[in-house]
Amino acid sequence: MRHDDLNDIRGKILDRKNKLVDLTQKYISASEVMDLLQEVEAALLRMNNGTYGTCEVCGEPIEIDSLETDPLVRFCLDHMNSEQQRSLEEDLKLAMKIQRKLLPQMDVKVPGWDISYHYEPAGFVSGDYCDIIIPEVNHDHYYLVLGDVSGKGVAASMLMTHLHAMFHSLIPLDLKSNEIMERVNRQLCESTASSQFATLILADAFDDGKVEITNAGHCPPILFSNGNYKELATNGIPMGVLCSSAYNSSFVEMKPGDVLFIYTDGLSEASRNEEQFETDRILRLGKEFKYMESRQIVEAVKTELNGFLGGNPKADDLTIMVLKKI
Ligand SMILES: [Zn+2]
Numbered sequence: 001m002r003h004d005d006l007n008d009i010r011g012k013i014l015d016r017k018n019k020l021v022d023l024t025q026k027y028i029s030a031s032e033v034m035d036l037l038q039e040v041e042a043a044l045l046r047m048n049n050g051t052y053g054t055c056e057v058c059g060e061p062i063e064i065d066s067l068e069t070d071p072l073v074r075f076c077l078d079h080m081n082s083e084q085q086r087s088l089e090e091d092l093k094l095a096m097k098i099q100r101k102l103l104p105q106m107d108v109k110v111p112g113w114d115i116s117y118h119y120e121p122a123g124f125v126s127g128d129y130c131d132i133i134i135p136e137v138n139h140d141h142y143y144l145v146l147g148d149v150s151g152k153g154v155a156a157s158m159l160m161t162h163l164h165a166m167f168h169s170l171i172p173l174d175l176k177s178n179e180i181m182e183r184v185n186r187q188l189c190e191s192t193a194s195s196q197f198a199t200l201i202l203a204d205a206f207d208d209g210k211v212e213i214t215n216a217g218h219c220p221p222i223l224f225s226n227g228n229y230k231e232l233a234t235n236g237i238p239m240g241v242l243c244s245s246a247y248n249s250s251f252v253e254m255k256p257g258d259v260l261f262i263y264t265d266g267l268s269e270a271s272r273n274e275e276q277f278e279t280d281r282i283l284r285l286g287k288e289f290k291y292m293e294s295r296q297i298v299e300a301v302k303t304e305l306n307g308f309l310g311g312n313p314k315a316d317d318l319t320i321m322v323l324k325k326i
Pocket of ligand 1: 055056057058059060075076077078079
């Protein structure tokens, strides 16, 4: 387990200990509280002697998702009793439900554009942030956001929900794209563990086909136009790394039939044996994109990826977004 993860979890355990100590002072006879306090003390002892995070039955590392959800857990998933397994699974399913509710409407219709996406966590929850935000004022433009938080699982999904909240509170302020990105970056720097960062693209699509793209270290989006393609260069560093990062936007003009394809590295780095999916296959498919609706494009890419993987599991969270000018 990484040192930062361990420190985060130690913080959670100490916090729990303080709360329990408070409780014992109010209800001295509560034996349940004393039992819990003993469990907490035992976890801190395991941290001090270096055995924290290993299963007491098999000695293998305990899954990080389990430790994030319950820092007192002492067994790996295989060696939890069925009641513990059920309770952890319920917690994770609840987290998954909450995350699903944060996703944008599936086939959102906005004038002049056809937009679809595919969002697929590698486990219960995803560290990808996918959003379509329609400002309440100024209805002539729409924001697409796609981010990828470092790591995956519960910790990454918590930062994803944080990103969601920040974008939804900043966009109504009618700021420029680079200002939105700079504010989000600063807040991330000030509020997250130093080990966490996010790559992210903000695309602001206007009715007339103009799209303003601001990219913080994310995989370059691909613009398909008239049978040609162009990978749009990344022009900023990931968010949450340097508080003072500045972001510059670039503009593309999209004509009817043009497609902007945005994805997370769960697509390009999906691998079978030693081979990666890369983007060549997308570029080949792209010749047909102008004849397809955005939903068909998403489905075609999913089919291509699943064919490539041939039943091998996806190791990372996957998100694909397609913005087509109509
Ligand atoms: Zn075990």
